[in-house]
Amino acid sequence: MTEDRTLRTSRILPFSPEEIYGAFASPELLAAWWGPEGFSNSFEIHDFREGGRWKFIMHAPDGTEHQNESKFEVLEPNSKIVIHHDCPPNFRLTVGLTAEAHGTHITWNQVFEDAQTAQVVRERAGSANEQNLDRLTRVLEQAKNAV
Template identity: 50%
Template structure:
């Protein structure tokens, strides 16, 4: 059984534009997470080794505390982060230039196989919803 969940999405925007929606704290607060969730970001130190501390608020008002560290950042190409609170995982977001924009590759690898199995039914649709929200943010523009 794999502990990595992969998805991809084509966006009609160049990699630099997609990257900008990831790198900007106000923009990522609008689109990060599954449908119906909002974010309250306490810290967003977007640099290798930097910390991202935030609460995701579910549609029912439940608050989910999150802490991640940025492992590596390659502008307009890749962001790798490590989720350092449970459930532990590493997320790699890779941006590849494509004929009509960007191919985004999303790979989320959980540390524990049992945890991955337990969250599979939640994570797979949630990751797709996350990319739906990114698409809406890109359509909205930088404003």
């Protein structure tokens, strides 16, 4: 059972599964929306393939830098992305994409190694996953408007 180790969020976004999957596949787009409000990213490696590495620095608004390293475990185009975060706090993020009449239902399930870590992240990061989806929405809206 992983219920006590899991942070979940989901919503319907007004974009196709292809557009959302593409926002993970494109390092430029991903760097623009990944993380909570106010954060930015510098990517060192973005090898978007199953088994590929993703290494980057997340820059906090207060100037703190957070080293991140992950592996893309599962990539099912326009359907599913599984990322294993290989540095503390270790977790596996599964993003599901399901086409809906007016967009895509995105599910975001982040499973930590233990319940205590999940609780600490929940208390400290609060609505960070919701903010990720807010930022993703803005980046995809800007990309659509730029065309």
